[in-house]
Amino acid sequence: AGRSTFTDVYILLAVLWGASVGYGTFISILSGDWVAATMSCLSAAAMVGGICFRNFGAPRLVAIMILLSLGPCCIAAVLSGEAVMRLTLVQIPFYLVAMSIAAFHLNKLLVTTMKAERENDHRARHDALTGLPNRAGLVHASAHLYKADQIGEGKTAVLYMDLDGFKPVNDQHGHEAGDQLLVTIGKRLDALKGPDDMVFRIGGDEFVVIVRAGDQAEIASFADRLVSEVPVPFTLEPDVSVEIGASVGVALIPEHGADVMAALTAADKALTLAKLGGKAQWTLAT
Known part of the structure; x- marks a missing residue:
């Protein structure tokens, strides 16, 4: 439509949203309330799945949002003093890598599909011999x-x-x-x-x-x-x-x-x- 967009603002808000989720999980773990900590960790993990599939057109943004959402869990696990929480030091990096790879694969699929549609549209409207529109x-x-x-x-x-x-x-x-x-x-x-x-x-x-x-x-x-x-x-x-x-x-x-x-x-x-x-x-x- 030729109108300006607020893309930069949207990207910034997305990053801040991921950071706010990570902060909420961080303080929940350090609070010692393990019911709240469990719920916040589950919520963060579930939301990361949504982040990945909602924003697969921008896989690097996905990686940053996942890191900001789940990264604080690792820091809080060390500070909490609970040995079992240190499992997140293995689990979350694996999750971060796996979901980031999935986002890059989805992005590649999207780009490939768009290129194929563009080429098919071009072929349908152009003469194969001269290259002129048909x-x-x-x-x-x-x-x-x-x-x-x-x-x-x-x-x-x-x-x-x-x-x-x-x-x-x-x-x-x-x-x-x-x-x-x-x-x-x-x-x-x-x-x-x-x-x-x-x-x-x-x-x-x-x-x-x-x-x-x-x-x-x-x-x-x-x-x-x-x-x-x-x-x-x-x-x-x-x-x-x-x-x-x-x-x-x-x-x-x-x-x-x-x-x-x-x-x-x-x-x-x-x-x-x-x-x-x-x-x-x-x-x-x-």
């Missing part, structure tokens, strides 16, 4: 990055690009060459776009670029660059060079659609008109 990434961007009520000033355009003559490259040079060409196209589009723009590969030889600009003239200029610069000859191998074209359909938000997905439909229709009109050109949606 159709699912476009839908996500439409819902989160380009909300209709957040478009703001200026113009936002959806440019739907289809490559002209891509199939013959696959047929003549093989799919590996075609894949190499698509990767190069993706890099070329990424280099052409502005810092606030996004490029997507939504399938086959179809790409979508979402552009933010000050006015419609800037968008027209960008569309001209796509048509002229994307088809520059590609060198697939030292002795193999291919040249393809690019047809582009352009739709504006909100003129041709209230959001990205609606504008994409209009851009798709404009792309069809560009193809029918002779290819290697761009057409604005009507």
Whole structure:
């Protein structure tokens, strides 16, 4: 939400909480009231389990809180003069080590799970070949990055690009060459776009670029660059060079659609008109 938090205060309170538990156990043991001492030791031990599992995202904090909660028991055991209490000198260090190790293992499990979820989410929204966001990434961007009520000033355009003559490259040079060409196209589009723009590969030889600009003239200029610069000859191998074209359909938000997905439909229709009109050109949606 972008709001500041009181993390440092929370950590300090957690440490003081552990220390207060340790202090309560310490004075209970030294009081000579063994019923109170037993209850306080059991309470401290039980709470340490909660500390471990509640705060496993911060295993070093767990170790400190356990040490402050149970450490005073060892000191009080020596000062109490009761020989049986000295068993805590063996038991508590073992407990401290075991619970700290458990916290570190839980933390590792948490981090591993979070990384796996992040990677799966990335794979689901990105094209494996080019690394660009895919159709699912476009839908996500439409819902989160380009909300209709957040478009703001200026113009936002959806440019739907289809490559002209891509199939013959696959047929003549093989799919590996075609894949190499698509990767190069993706890099070329990424280099052409502005810092606030996004490029997507939504399938086959179809790409979508979402552009933010000050006015419609800037968008027209960008569309001209796509048509002229994307088809520059590609060198697939030292002795193999291919040249393809690019047809582009352009739709504006909100003129041709209230959001990205609606504008994409209009851009798709404009792309069809560009193809029918002779290819290697761009057409604005009507």
